[in-house]
Amino acid sequence: MSMAGKVALVTGAGTGIGQGIALEFARRGASVAVHYNRSEAGALETKRRIDEAGGDCFIVQADVARQDEIIAMVREVEQRGGGIDILVNNAAVQLNYDLFKHDEETFSRMMNTNVKGYWQCIQAVVPAMKQKGAGRIILISSVHAKRPTDFDPVYAMTKGAIRMLGRESAIELAPYGITVNMIEPGAVDVGKYERILADDPDAQKKLEERRKRQLAKFPMGRVGVPLDVARLAAFIASDESEYLTGSAIRLDGGSMLL
Amino acid sequence: MNHSAQVVLITDADTPVGRAMIRRFSAGGAHLVLNSASGGAEAAADIAAARASGSIVIVASLDLSVGANANQLVETAERELGGLDVLVHNNDLLAPASVETCSEALFQEVMHANAKSAFLCAQAAGKAMASRQSGCIVFVSSIHAEKPTGSSFVYSASKGAVKMLAKEAALELGRHGIRVNTIEAGPVEGDDERFHSRLTTLYHSYETKVPSGQLGSAEDIAHAAGFLASAEARYLNGADLRLDGGFLLHYMDHKMKRPKGGDSP
Numbered sequence: 001m002s003m004a005g006k007v008a009l010v011t012g013a014g015t016g017i018g019q020g021i022a023l024e025f026a027r028r029g030a031s032v033a034v035h036y037n038r039s040e041a042g043a044l045e046t047k048r049r050i051d052e053a054g055g056d057c058f059i060v061q062a063d064v065a066r067q068d069e070i071i072a073m074v075r076e077v078e079q080r081g082g083g084i085d086i087l088v089n090n091a092a093v094q095l096n097y098d099l100f101k102h103d104e105e106t107f108s109r110m111m112n113t114n115v116k117g118y119w120q121c122i123q124a125v126v127p128a129m130k131q132k133g134a135g136r137i138i139l140i141s142s143v144h145a146k147r148p149t150d151f152d153p154v155y156a157m158t159k160g161a162i163r164m165l166g167r168e169s170a171i172e173l174a175p176y177g178i179t180v181n182m183i184e185p186g187a188v189d190v191g192k193y194e195r196i197l198a199d200d201p202d203a204q205k206k207l208e209e210r211r212k213r214q215l216a217k218f219p220m221g222r223v224g225v226p227l228d229v230a231r232l233a234a235f236i237a238s239d240e241s242e243y244l245t246g247s248a249i250r251l252d253g254g255s256m257l258l
Numbered sequence: 259m260n261h262s263a264q265v266v267l268i269t270d271a272d273t274p275v276g277r278a279m280i281r282r283f284s285a286g287g288a289h290l291v292l293n294s295a296s297g298g299a300e301a302a303a304d305i306a307a308a309r310a311s312g313s314i315v316i317v318a319s320l321d322l323s324v325g326a327n328a329n330q331l332v333e334t335a336e337r338e339l340g341g342l343d344v345l346v347h348n349n350d351l352l353a354p355a356s357v358e359t360c361s362e363a364l365f366q367e368v369m370h371a372n373a374k375s376a377f378l379c380a381q382a383a384g385k386a387m388a389s390r391q392s393g394c395i396v397f398v399s400s401i402h403a404e405k406p407t408g409s410s411f412v413y414s415a416s417k418g419a420v421k422m423l424a425k426e427a428a429l430e431l432g433r434h435g436i437r438v439n440t441i442e443a444g445p446v447e448g449d450d451e452r453f454h455s456r457l458t459t460l461y462h463s464y465e466t467k468v469p470s471g472q473l474g475s476a477e478d479i480a481h482a483a484g485f486l487a488s489a490e491a492r493y494l495n496g497a498d499l500r501l502d503g504g505f506l507l508h509y510m511d512h513k514m515k516r517p518k519g520g521d522s523p
């Protein structure tokens with residue numbers, strides 16, 4: 001599916017899933033605004049790979065926990081890109097703190113980025129989308145919007161909140177031709193383990209052992225990769241998904257079924 | 259049901275549901291710690307009745323979206339009444355809020371009142387309860403943890419957050435013999451005004467959408483909390499109890515058709 005002529009803003013596109021979405025959208029012909037907050041090197045890497053492949057992108061920076069920075073970012077993307085057709089909310093914080101390790105500061109940091117930031121990015125892109133009578137908003141959530149993590153209660157709280165943010169936004173924005181959907185990925189391999197093992201002489205053996213463990217836990221014999229999420233996001237962003245709104249699509253290779 | 263000598267902490271005790279909780283738990287013989295914005299004034303009759311029936315009632319008036327206050331409230335229960343057995347988190351701030359026009363201040367106010375206080379109370383109560391390897395937490399939530407309101411996205415988002423908090427706490431605190439559940443309360447009298455929406459007709463003639471034709475009451479919610487806090491519910495953990503008389507079962511937004519020609523179906 002070609003995305004030529006579309007402008008997409010992807011938050012958190014310097015790392016992991018966001019980077020995967022930015023690369024795939026650009027490969028399909030979209031002009032991509034690659035957002036980062038602190039992962040500048042990652043954003044540059046995303047841009048380098050898009051440039052190399054002959055795609056079109058530019059980098060924007062903002063702390064999505066701050067409304068003023070969100071508004072400035074969205075205006076910049078609208079000006080440079082000539083509008084925004086697709087917003088992918090992806091930038092999120094995860095701390096892996098248990099119930100007692102979290103405090104008010106960590107709670108607020110996560111809520112402000114993962115929930116308030118998602119909402120304020122929506123709020124910022126809606127006026128222009130309304131005017132155009134079309135828009136696609138995709139919220140990257142998690143299977144932990146429904147199933148607890150047992151490693152970060154606040155992370156799951158933010159995803160539970162996003163689930164309702166998406167549903168409410170869907171009914172509120174449907175009359176304007178704007179759809180809002182959520183992707184709930186399970187485990188996604190963003191290469192962290194390989195980086196940890198970079199200097200480990202037993203790396204090959206350890207990776208092989210991990211692959212065997214995954215065979216048992218994941219019906220398809222592997223964990224997800226960013227490209228899996230990117231392909232679903234591309235479908236949701238396409239004209240073929242016109243009637244899809246307010247939906248949360250679990251994307252976990254069936255792992256939650258075991 | 260017997261709550262004899264149980265120590266029960268009830269937040270937002272001034273609301274109709276909060277006052278029904280006071281009546282329900284004091285009738286079972288519990289001692290109470292109440293957090294009341296009015297300092298007990300708006301629940302005065304229920305507090306007096308509870309005391310007359312032998313319950314010790316301690317009243318506080320704290321902002322529970324501040325961690326130190328949540329800790330202080332739980333410490334009061336521990337120190338004055340010998341240990342907290344049950345937390346009923348009943349915060350339920352609702353304000354109209356559209357995705358397009360809501361202000362950041364309103365967003366934070368609702369999130370803090372409903373979700374942050376739930377988190378801080380779960381932390382404080384969980385710690386105290388874990389030290390005794392026993393306890394029970396009930397979050398009074400709403401069907402709008404699942405169903406959009408069409409009038410306040412931040413309300414339903416805050417309830418969605420509490421839903422996941424309860425499940426996380428059920429896992430983490432469950433190891434310490436603590437059970438955590440939510441009540442997803444459905445329509446009661448006045449909800450057509452509380453949840454008035456220009457986008458949906460969910461609350462139009464809403465009593466006719468409950469299969470029995472009867473709305474629920476604050477008492478129904480208090481009874482459910484009483485059950486969840488009792489020994490009979492010892493295996494209920496991490497559950498969301500939809501308490502709506504079947505209101506949400508419709509495939510789409512439909513009024514019930516009353517049976518024709520008499521009462522038999």
